[in-house]
Amino acid sequence: MLSREKKNHALKALTLERMGKPEEALAVCLDAKGLLFSQNDIPIDDLTLSTLQIVFQRLDRLDLATSCYELACVKYPNNLEIVMGLFNCYVREYSFVKQQQTAIKMYKIVGEERFLLWAVCSIQLQVFCSSGGEKLLSLAEALLKKHIASHSLHEPEALVIYISVLEQQAKYRDALEVLSGDLGSLIGIEADKLRIQGRLLARACDYAAAADIFQKVLQSCPDDWDTFLHYLGCLLEEDMNWPSPKSTDQICSSNYVDSQSCKGAQLMEQVFEERISSAMSFVEKLQREVHTDSVRCPYLAPIEIERQCRLKGTTDSGKLLAALLDYFYRFGHLSSFTSDVEMFLHSLTDNEKADILEKFEKSSECPLASPLKTLGRDITLLKVRELFGVNLTLPVIELENAAIRMVDVYCENLPLSRDLDPQENMYGEELLSMASSALVLLFWRTRDLGYLLEAILVVEFGLTIRK
Template identity: 75%
Template sequence: MASKFGLAGGIPERRVRPIWDAVDSRQYKSALKLCTALLAKHPTSPYALALKALTLERMGKPDEALSVCLEAKELLYSNNIFHFDDLTLSTLQIVFQRLERLDLATSCYEYACTKYPNNLELMMGLFNCYVREYSYVKQQQTALRMYKTVGEERFLLWAVCSIQLQAYFSSGGEKLLAFAEALLKKHISSHSLHEPEALSLYVSILEQQAKYDAALEVLSGDLGSLMGREEDKLRLQGRLLTQACNYVAASEIYQKVLESCPDDWESFLHYLGCLLERDVKLPKPTTGEHTCSSCSVDSNKTSLSEEVVRPPPEAILFYLVLVTCIRFTEITCL
């Protein structure tokens, strides 16, 4: 919990560490005594008050803990505070969250970010507050602000994920997804992508817009090398081809997956689904005359030789499972 300068919330770490150790070991009475002694030397320290509130909440005194948290919040909002760090806010956030008052934690981070607009740690804390409140628009805005501040790929991905959530839970999804795609394209043109998760997110954005050909083109290009395993890339290609209704190509892709991973049950089911969509024809039964004496047919009914026997779907599926199992057993035994 200490900073790189040996300070924790503006207080020397050697005076703070025993409190955390007491809380972690559930010695709350000892922790409260240490907090009282700390406040005697640092009466205007929001961090010391946050530690006391944390201890009171763990002791089962939520009302007292909330009162102390509000006192620390007022100190943070005053102009007399010269040390304003994420450690104090994160400690308060723990207490506010356990007291089911996330709105108070969010307001503290919002105030801190207005006071220190370029502090990355504070912006990350604010983003986490919005995540806990399911505030997708504010998540997006905060993530984009962090991306513009430091230019790191992860913050752009946070923003794109927030846009995806907006598209899923609100109207106007097409415009939002187009905006997310534009953000990623701009980043790719200047910085490319460096993580497999970034590639998966880009493909999912295209997939949500039914741009399956574009997604397949991305996977077959230079960015496709970000996929760690070739089988993962093939599975993704098979899914995209299936959604594009190209069942012939999809079945060929899944066949490659099964040749290298014969125990991949999910790919096996997808493979069977593609075969069924292709209307695989089963061998038709012979239509020769039935000569078995034990199967006599009434003369008033149509003879078996004139009937068209059509197997039920369950029989077709069972047949495909059986044939495919035999086929891949032969492949793995080679």
Template identity: 25%
Template sequence: MAGRGHVDVSERRLRPIYDALDANNNKKAIQEADKVLRKQKDLICAKALKAIALLRSSRRQEALLLAAEVASEEPIEEATLQALTICYREMERGDLVARIYENAVKKVPQSEEFLSHLFMAYVRLGEYKKQQQTGMALYKVAPKNPYYFWSVMSIVMQALTTEDETLSQKMFLPLAERMVEKMAKDMKIEAEAEVRLYLIILEKQKKYEEALEVVVGPLGSKLISEIELQSLMQAEMYVQLEDWPKANAKYRKLLLTNPDNWLWYIHYFTSLFHLVDSGWTPSEADEGSSADVVTGTVDMAIAFVEERVADELKNGKRLQRGPFLARMELLKRLTERGNQEAADKIGSPADLLKEYFGKFGDKPCCFMDMRPYLTMLKLDDNAKFVEELQTYIEIPEKAGELGLPSDVKTMQRHICCVGLARSLGLQEHLTGEKRDELIQDLMRRHQHGLQFGTDLLPTDVQPSDSYLLMAVHIKYAEYLKTKKLSLLFEVIVMLEKGVACSPSNAQYKLILIKLYILLGAFQPCKKLYDNMEVKHIQQDTLGYFYSCYAVALGHLTPACSILSSMLKFFSANHKDTTEYIIAAYKYGSFHKIPEIISFRERLNLSHNYSSLAVERMLLDFIMETTNPEQMRELLDYMEISPEKDEIKWDLLKDNRDLTVLSSWEPEERELTDQQIAWSFCQEKQWLRLRSLILRSLAAVILISQP
């Protein structure tokens, strides 16, 4: 009882410090800690809390010394350890967090709690070997499956991160496999996550037959987190084994359960044409139920797809697009393979496209659905095809007046039709007068269509915005041909009016940013970009639109805040992704851990990240220094080495999203992979130059030191 009373007294004395820290009153927290320590000098938790307050008061060195003093006493009290952990994490010293729990485990080796904290500390550091050892120690203390599989996953991560492929394949993965096999033989595998980890280990060793046995065996019944997950994994294993008849049958069976899954159709067609190329005949199929039939000939596949279309039409409910798209995809593949006889059995491309437009033309996705199949149309039939599509659009015509749609669905059909006409090249050779008439027509339709969005939220995009975007694209294409600056100003006026009507349309704002930068006017760009509320990964994928132009156009003060805000995302990347990895361990989502780590590495190797960092350092020299002494101090802080290039040029990733802008351009004007590669090459060359300027400046500063 006396001991309990002592604890209560300590908690009561510490409470004001906790309250002050929670209220962000660090000065008061320090005062309260000093008050407690005067009464009870051996209360090390108060010292740990004082270290946190000192750190948050920008007294880092004092905080580090005080925390080290507490850590040297090797505390095992939960409150003290938690306070030290918070302090060291805010210092970004994960290694010291691991050290205090190592000391705690030495004192209390049977503590499940301390071992768990130590394991997670190693996760933050990426110490996979120590994770493995700590996981097994945990399992010995508390024989629970999650701890055992934490150790297994740590071995897998060693295999995935080692540069020695032989070590990975000959030691780490076989060891992990044996550990899981032992649990399987002892009938101790309990959760789906454990089965999926087993499959990961087998797949990394390319043991697809063994993986298939796991999926179809008793353990496969635990794969229940997704609908048809077990069947889907079987199909994937058949593909890896190149067992095309079984893969075909399995994907066919899956499509019977969900005829709208586009990815399954792609795998189904891939398996089909492998069977066709290998000369497979129906007589070779294994006997089975009708659900396991192998559709290994083109005629059988055509019949199967037509059945899915017929079933969809009989359904009478809201039609699903999958079967209709699958029919066009099959037609396209047969045409590309030169099997015109089979293609004719499906129908003509124009008829299938018109049927699709008739059923789904009122959906915003219709244009993008139809676009890949426009190449099947004959060039001479394009104009006739578009005219026939217009018969599906019920717009009342009035003498001498522009016919306008009466509802959103009709308007959407017309938008799709105009987009298809542009993509087919029918607007390419319009005279100046005809082109202006088309632009005015689109502008009027956009204005008319705004009435259909009066009840929308401010965050919603107006349904008629595509009209204005198409008008902008047409006028901008004319500017590219003539280089008349007046056209550029007209486009900007059109877009500014569009933003006023549809303030949440990111397409308008991105194009405006591009045009303002083209004119050398950076000031409006920051407001437009901020209004888009670009967050998280979009800082990397969309940042290229304007981040690097602030310095180039001489807006140095705004550039400081722009570069800093973007760099914060990359700086927080490691911390944030570490939290996701820890959550994956806690909840058993082992298959997500390599994905998260790969994502983190892609961000760390982002070209945009390197570019922002170099530009920010150059900017700091310009804005923050006025004499050589300040430049030397800044150079020491940045730790720049003139002779050492820190950028991993061969590993840089191009994370730009170059398809973010809507496009209705003809195929020959679409961005190609070659153009993207050439663009990235130029960006890297520019970064090399800026990096060389920075290192040259560092060399000059070092040489000039007295």
């Protein structure tokens, strides 16, 4: 009878909370909690606990939800479902130490690998959020080694966590040995395994070996932009793309290079040209081997190479602009073009921006074979102009005409979207957003509410065509 009453109390509390009566819901919840733990002979079920937890969470009383599970665990210390509920409460409270202790308890109850990994991740969180975690990391490593000795590892995620624990302790060579051993077979995709290997070699300051590994990844995955950045960074021995662990004094980074473990900046000055030439040769090889128009990385790479040369002062700006223009020829019709090159465009001077914009506009005078590509290229030009702040300097009448032209181009190309599924975005929808933004800009410049009304009507027009 009491068991049914406590369930009714929990469901009533949930109902009251959903009805927007938080004070009444809290009062009923507290009654249910008191009833639940008032007598030792009353059984506690996970459903009632979960319901109370949901209500306490919605009422922003995580402490009360946690206390319910803590009391339940005292009564049923070996009930996995209840202990797991307590672990989730500690996760929501960011109680990393208690997370670790609870996960270890679950691991001892059933011996499952996942609970050990939860404990190790909790230890890593403690290290990330505090200082002096060397002993904790040693504990995590010892727990994993003991488990491996008795049960081995069975999931790729477990191996990744094991490697990350070694990596946090700057035990890169140990991590490489683990990766190349029997456990390395857990990572079934060779490219993923090589990426980890390259990262470990780079952290160990073995840049030459890391660059060779990243080359192999790019040969199998030529569109992996992050890997190219790592490859180029290792080739130039100034890779800044690795997230730094807490113990940065043990990590060789681009901000500080240990002259005994890594080559210094003086050597970099001597071999910079040679290594840039090697990188460009490799990129040209990738371009020859790529047989699809969807792979962008080998053609974006020369822009980054020229940017590095420019930073080093070994090239003129013409080569960087030429690389940008070549990329526009190939991919100017893609919606991703502007985001691809945004960083490079921001690095240009005002004169260079005007120059490259003029070249983009001149190259777009000839229509492409596909009307869809022509539309995409026209949108890209408008995005670049917006990125350069051209609209901010246009006279009011010219900005008005630009907004009108955007809507006209959208209407002219509506037939291209005729066969699209109703759930798909229509081609050229960005034009309406840009036209609306231009009208809002006109409102701020003139304080004429008519422009604001027209901006709303443009968006409504688009929703009328395709909601």
